[in-house]
Amino acid sequence: MKNCYSKSLGGQDNLSLLEHTQNVIQSFERYYESKVALLLPNFYFKILLALHDLGKPQAIRENAPEKQHMYTLKLIEIINKEFQISEDSLTRICIIINGDPIGRYLNSKHEYTISESLGVLHDMASALSVPILKLWRTILVYHQCDAAGYPSLVEKVFKTDTMNRPIYSNALGRLLLKNPEEMARFHQLERAVIYDAMH
Numbered sequence: 001m002k003n004c005y006s007k008s009l010g011g012q013d014n015l016s017l018l019e020h021t022q023n024v025i026q027s028f029e030r031y032y033e034s035k036v037a038l039l040l041p042n043f044y045f046k047i048l049l050a051l052h053d054l055g056k057p058q059a060i061r062e063n064a065p066e067k068q069h070m071y072t073l074k075l076i077e078i079i080n081k082e083f084q085i086s087e088d089s090l091t092r093i094c095i096i097i098n099g100d101p102i103g104r105y106l107n108s109k110h111e112y113t114i115s116e117s118l119g120v121l122h123d124m125a126s127a128l129s130v131p132i133l134k135l136w137r138t139i140l141v142y143h144q145c146d147a148a149g150y151p152s153l154v155e156k157v158f159k160t161d162t163m164n165r166p167i168y169s170n171a172l173g174r175l176l177l178k179n180p181e182e183m184a185r186f187h188q189l190e191r192a193v194i195y196d197a198m199h
């Protein structure tokens with residue numbers, strides 16, 4: 001585990017897995033902890049955040065980013081033999097990690113459509129036996145905390161305060177996006193999720 005967290009994630013920020021993970025958890029504690037109802041208790045959501053990128057260094061090393069989630073899930077299975085996370089919580093953690101409907105939709109490299117993202121959300125909601133809107137809230141928190149774990153993305157994606165920290169909106173219950181195009185795309189997906197849940 002220690003060796004795994006010391007590995008570099010490369011990219012513009014060149015963070016180690018440990019540095020990125022600490023940033024992600026700190027973002028959750030600063031903006032979301034005890035503010036929103038999630039599919040996992042806060043303790044287990046932090047475990048999810050602590051484990052979410054375990055397979056990324058290996059995927060980067062092999063130049064196979066599409067294998068990141070697969071490697072992460074394998075490592076979680078090995079680690080859990082020691083930590084003994086409850087079966088229900090472990091299942092929820094793995095399903096959330098393995099699906100990335102917001103990130104893949106907003107990232108132009110993946111060219112995900114709204115329909116494809118909705119399909120992933122439906123599959124996840126079905127596997128978790130939860131309403132899609134309840135899942136959406138958890139996935140949104142997960143996505144925003146992950147993005148806020150990279151300083152370059154904070155600068156590019158979020159509106160920030162004078163200390164260059166993302167700005168949280170109590171009214172919207174999320175961090176505010178800065179890029180108008182990304183904001184429009186996000187709102188399109190969010191509206192589609194709400195419409196889908198109502199019909």
